[in-house]
Amino acid sequence: MKLCVVGPGYVGLVTAACFAEMGNEVVCVGREEDPIDNLNQGIIHIYEPGLEELVKRNLKDGRLYFTDDLVAGVKNALIIFLAVGTPPKEDGSCDLSAIYQVAEQIANIINSYRIVAIKSTVPVGTSEKIAQIISQGLKKRGLNINFDVVSNPEFLKEGDAVNDFMKPDRVIIGTENVRTAEIMKELYAPFARTRDKLIVMDQRSAEMTKYAANCMLATKISFINEIANLCEHLGTDVSLVRKGIGADHRIGYHFIYPGVGFGGSCFPKDLSAMIHLGETNGWNPILLKAVKEVNDRQKKRLAEKIVQYFQKKDGVKGKKIAIWGLSFKPNTNDMREAPSIDIISRLLLEGAMVEAFDPVAIPEAKKIFGDRIKYAPNAYAALEGAHALALVTEWNQFRHPDFDRMAEIMTEKVIFDGRNLYEMQELKRKGFIYFGIGRS
Ligand SMILES: NC(=O)c1ccc[n+]([C@@H]2O[C@H](COP(=O)([O-])OP(=O)(O)OC[C@H]3O[C@@H](n4cnc5c(N)ncnc54)[C@H](O)[C@@H]3O)[C@@H](O)[C@H]2O)c1
Incomplete structure (x- = not known):
């Protein structure tokens, strides 16, 4: 499949490299401040075991490419993954400005059907908000194009991220659209030989699943510390x-x-x-x-x-x-x-x-x-x-x-x-x- 991953950070880089490794064509899009030239030479700015070899191999084989041009990234991609940061604000809430900004840009670029898959960790209701942003953008352009927004939270852990992505405990696919769910399942099939690892649910529950998982793990740590x-x-x-x-x-x-x-x-x-x-x-x-x-x-x-x-x-x-x-x-x-x-x-x-x-x-x-x-x-x-x-x-x-x-x-x-x-x-x-x- 042709894919675009926006946000070449810990999650986006691993996502892009692992999808490329499975034979997909992946364009990974960053901002001007991201080290795009280095990435295209296989020089990685984060330390993650196994990632550099994976990136180098897929760059060499022509299945992976980095750019700061979202238009180029989105042009041929059927699925656009959003893996930009969602840092905390002073009041503890999530700063969603980067992900909303990318959604607006996508609405200004696409001319045919796309799936927008949200990998970033986002509060319940964000996928719906992103769908609204894209709809409004398309409306402004006078276009009536089909698109779907899927919540596809990421569960990898830093330090073992490649392994986690390649052999996930589960893949959460948050969509109520049967066709979109099938496309996502096809993409993830090589990572989950047993199909019951692919869990389909509504978007809001998928968003909640990610938070609930991290809160559970945090609870275990605080429990034993207590x-x-x-x-x-x-x-x-x-x-x-x-x-x-x-x-x-x-x-x-x-x-x-x-x-x-x-x-x-x-x-x-x-x-x-x-x-x-x-x-x-x-x-x-x-x-x-x-x-x-x-x-x-x-x-x-x-x-x-x-x-x-x-x-x-x-x-x-x-x-x-x-x-x-x-x-x-x-x-x-x-x-x-x-x-x-x-x-x-x-x-x-x-x-x-x-x-x-x-x-x-x-x-x-x-x-x-x-x-x-x-x-x-x-x-x-x-x-x-x-x-x-x-x-x-x-x-x-x-x-x-x-x-x-x-x-x-x-x-x-x-x-x-x-x-x-x-x-x-x-x-x-x-x-x-x-x-x-x-x-x-
Ligand atoms: N780090 C983890 O272990 C982990 C695990 C699961 C989920 N997550 C979630 O995934 C998301 C990303 O986390 P991360 O640790 O990879 O963050 P990160 O800060 O390492 O990477 C974010 C990347 O997005 C890029 N970016 C920001 N705005 C952009 C834009 N408008 N266009 C293109 N690129 C843009 C940044 O330059 C950066 O390269 C967060 O929501 C996080 O909560 C992280």
Whole structure:
């Protein structure tokens, strides 16, 4: 099929490359500020395992092309995917200006039937609004052209996005038009060998499904963080409790890892948008508000522990704190709403010196912190002369460090483990002072 994907970001790039990989002809359209020339040479501005090879292969084979010209992108495409950003506004609602703007442009371009598929995460009712915008635009041009708007939310997770797109748990197709649903099913058939993975529903329910999924996952994380904090106060170990509860298949082990709170471009934004949606539609979503509150508190906890520890001595001011991990999770360079930002900001406020290492996110961190912190070329360099290490993101390379080497180069042997990666007893044996999450 001939496809257009608007918005070459984390979602749009993966969508475009994966559809091209399945033999479709894809034009991916960005804005002037997107690195279109680089993309056309296979140089990717985001870190996502497997994506660069996929883009390069499909560029070479002529199935993928990048442009900032929407007219060229839309010209031959049967389906136009909208994958532009929908960032949060001050009041928690979603900023839909980019997606509405693209809808207006599409209405000014198309001359024959098109499907507009919405990949961006958008509040319930947005697909209908986009259909209105396109209808009005076509009317202004005096045209009577058929088109359909489908809600097709994306569930990929950064760090494993290509795999998620290629082997989805499900594909949600939000349309009540049978013909459109069939076209979408045909497009997705190679990704979902068992057809029951393709779930067709009305647009509004499809939009709601995306928010409900992210709110559920966020709830699981806040739940286990709440339990972890209770464990700290009650002298129990959340790692053991986690094992105990996860064995119950109704609960399961996924997403019940305690830590430094969730970040990223999706959970915080989608949770806030859902709360706003509830409040503006006559429902007070008290559970979701609590999930957000627990997370806001959790993002402050690790820095709080560091400050408290040094308060008992001569204060954290002037102390060097090494940070391992800056991205909001491993295998991505994305630092949007990353807990590391809250942690480092607090430490700087308290007068600490911070030296950080992350395998890929340092360029992003430089945009946020500039020269207010130091950036280490490798994990051990960050530790030289450090009074403590704060492990923030659980990159694989941090899982089995050389503790003897660490002990030699650190000024004080203190570890604040924000992901419960390390064996408490082993570290104690090696003379470290260890603080985990929910482990007394
Ligand atoms: N990142 C994720 O893990 C993820 C997962 C599922 C869903 N989503 C949703 O997908 C959407 C996109 O998220 P993202 O993380 O890929 O965002 P992003 O910021 O990485 O990418 C957005 C892209 O859209 C481009 N863009 C904006 N306006 C444009 C316009 N008028 N014309 C052409 N291009 C335009 C931007 O330049 C950018 O390249 C959001 O609604 C998000 O909530 C994200």
